[in-house]
Amino acid sequence: MQRLAGQLGTNPAGIYQDDNGRRYYVKTLESQAHARNEMMAAKLYQLAGAPTLIYLHTNAPDQIATEWVELDKKCIAHLSESERKQAQHWFAVHAWTANWDAAGFNGDNQGVVDSKVLTLDVGGALAFRAQGDPKGKAFGTRVDELDVLRHDAGNPHAVKLFADMSADDIKQSIMVVTRIPDEQIRQVIIDSGGSQALAEKMVARKADMAGRLPVNF
Secondary structure (H helix, E strand, O other), X not given: OEEEEEOOOOOOEEEEEOOOOOEEEEEEXXXXXXXXXXXXXXXXXXXXXXXXXXXXXXXXXXXXXXXXXXXXXXXXXXXXXXXXXXXHHOHHHHHHOOOOOOOOOOOOOEEEEOOEEEEOOOOOOOOEOOOOOEOHHHOOOOOOHHHHHHHOOXXXXXXXXXXXXXXXXXXXXXXXXXXXXXXXXXXXXXXOOOOHHHHHHHHHHHHHHHOOOOOOO
């Protein structure tokens, strides 16, 4: 494929075009485990119904590819009120998957294509931070992200996007996750190369979220 442009985020990457004119964004991650982690996170987002870019497998085990799209908007500051509501609907999916980078370092991890709000990168979900550092014990069975993503001063763009959600908004978002059958969660993780331990952790995180209902935030 022909390389058209360089990286747009923090990981080494480029925009490539094949012989049929189709374009892809291909990035190289810190490790094969980090790449597998991101693909798994994308599958969990899809299981929940949360819109993402279209992820593709690559020959290199430490790389991730997505189909290239031209964004109408790429910053939470530019979202309309209805687009903000769309983004907030998937709040609990970000919390469940521990995607600390849901809003992006500069508010640029939420974009709009054809009136649909997408999460543009899920590399910061599950067991790894966006740049590849393991989260360790910070990724446990309690979904503290239900509070942290709305109040952490160190993540100002997430706070800007999620802090004004009402208790009912949060409840409806949590129910997006709690409606997913446990066996489907386990199957997606195992099929994506994840461990049984991770599968049980994600089921436990779902149960922790269910225990917050009715919410009192």
